[in-house]
Amino acid sequence: MPHAKSWSVALVGIDGRVVEIEADLGGGLSRVTLVGLPDAGLREAKDRVRSAVRNSGQPWPDGKITLALSPANLPKMGSGYDLGIAAAVLAATGAVPATKLFHTILLGELALDGRIRPVRGVLPGLLAARAAGHERAIVPAESLYEAALVDGLEVAGASRLADLVAWLKDEGELVAPPPPAVPAAEPAPDLADVVGQPEARWAVEVAAAGGHHLLLTGPPGVGKTLLAQRLPGLLPDLSPEESLQVTAIHSVDGSLSRSSPLVTVPPFVAPHHSITTAALIGGGTGLAAPGAISRAHRGVLFLDEACEYGSQKLDSLRTVLEEGEVRISRAKGVVRYPARFQLVLATNPCPCAPPREADCTCSVTARRRYLARLSGPLLDRVDLRVRLRPLTAISAHRTITPETSAIVRERVLAARDRARHRWQPHGWRINSEVPGPVLRRDFPLPASTTAVLDRALDRGLLTARGADRCLRIAWTLTDLAGLPTPDGDQVTAALNFRERTAA
Structure with missing residues (x-):
């Protein structure tokens, strides 16, 4: 036959x-x-x-x-x-x-x-x-x-x-591929556009240098979204291997650009809070399609109005933040999508969110219920937490020229270069990827340096995971300062970042 x-x-x-x-x-x-x-x-x-x-x-x-x-x-x-x-x-x-x-x-x-x-x-x-x-x-x-x-x-x-x-049949020729498309360099939003907020600007720089997750809390209009949108412009371009992996995800998703198909810059994904859990994590009929977290692989996932997402969607990120991939089980099999992204959360301090905190009409119970949508286990995985304050006077900033993204990016790249040389023998690139047990066992700090963490653990103000994340932040602060190892100042500053609550 x-x-x-x-x-x-x-x-x-x-x-x-x-x-x-x-x-x-x-x-x-x-x-x-x-x-x-x-x-x-x-x-x-x-x-x-x-x-x-x-x-x-x-x-x-x-x-x-x-x-x-x-x-x-x-x-x-x-x-x-x-x-x-x-x-x-x-x-x-x-x-x-x-x-x-x-x-x-x-x-x-x-x-x-x-x-x-x-x-x-x-x-x-x-x-x-x-x-x-x-x-x-x-x-x-x-x-x-x-x-x-x-x-x-x-x-x-x-x-x-x-x-x-x-x-x-050897009777005709097929279409040859076009020459490789040169990605058009689109100008990224500049950090100089953000007025004031020095603490938040510093937190964004630290997040970019170490690959840390970030929570921005404050009333509307103080610059939370502006800061989040400028984080990708501080990150280094993707390596050739990372570019192919990110482009492959976008290919499966059907969102590639014909003019510049190769994704060379960290993606920025900002879904609306009405997104479904399947669209956020991945899902669909049959074997699951990639979700927003996979489209943000090697980039930034920005969840604006984070408390409006609901606890179920937010808590579904907990395992992904630890493992860097999402596994979705279906009757026909298990699908794995990479999802190693930087999470940036932005939220108002209460439901009414007035420009001035003194004008808040929410009860204490309402404020706690609102912020409780950001569960403790999720916040424990967020390294940096910053409270943004309302501007008191725009005129006070007219004579001050804020640093541009180009200047900050130079410091970020230098810090990442120091981290890469330190962790390269172990296979890691940035501080946020280093497991806590390795930091404590192979790169121990003197007891006098970590005493502040010991006191926080003893008082129940910090979990073991939180202590490990403080050590990672301390190494990032050290890289930004150009020092060989963290001292007490870096460890204390790292703990301060985690003790800034959204309340």
Whole structure:
């Protein structure tokens, strides 16, 4: 019986696995059987592919057609297998030679008239294909801007199924990938725009230098959002490895830019407080799609009006903040998405939030109930907590020129460089990534230096996790000061950052 193969890629999160597509032609009644755990969208592929093949001027075989997608126990979802299915069927019928299909990855959805539509996840799919040893990939022409980011793989595009058929017959050429797009440098918001708030500006600098999480509390209009928006401009650009990982997440999410697909700067994600838990963490039908926390990977997740999100959504971040990835379990499997971001929370001190605290009409119970939405376990994972005060006079700041983001960024990069050289033998890059036990065991500080932490622990003002985070902040303050090791001043300053409550 006629038999042929082609290859495509299945995505589980941002991890891809090469899928072998087999087409077997047999006798009997005319029908198409698709096996290999297809979802509803993939089961409809047999109808799309049949119409696309016929409308491209190619014969569709009579009799029974069995299509098998292997590994058979791996759930297959989406319409990206259409092009591979069509190629396997045409090769089985002898309409096209199967020579070029060997070691070629095919990705694309087929329209009924034979057009090839773009699909999500081209970049992570091709990265998986390259890792599996495949040499060539054919993708929708509209996805070439994304496929061109993968080095070491021959990439070409096709607009219609007829173009692929002509190429397989050596009767035509496919579309070559465009030259790499140079990302347009968009000016980042400048820290000089923020009037006053020296303590909050210093906290943002410390957060940028050490990768620490930050809580900003204060009445409306004092600059909480302005400060959060300027944090990404203080962070270093992404490394090539980080850029590909962040771009792969955005590819699966379908939010890549055609003009500059490669994400080279830390992303800034600021969802509205009405977002659902699934949209924040990740979810959806079948295997889960990435959420806002994964789109913020290697960047900043800003939750404005944090108390309005609700305890359930906020507490769902607790494990993610510790582990740097989110694991979402479904009946069809477990999906892992990276989610190592800097969390910035901004909240008003009470529901009525007047410009002046003296004008507050909320009862003590109402204020406590409002701030209690930020649970203790969540706040214990937030390193820096700052209270912003209302401005008393704008005129007082007219003669003072605030530092620009460029000046602050130089100090941040210098501090990160010191931290990277210190932690590089251990595999860490910034202070916030260093486990507390390592700090206490391999980089111990004198008892006189940590005495203030011991007293806070003895009085129950600090948890063991909080003490470890104070040590990380102290090392960041040390790097910003250009000192070799923290002393009592840095440890005390670190504890002060954590003792500033939102109340």
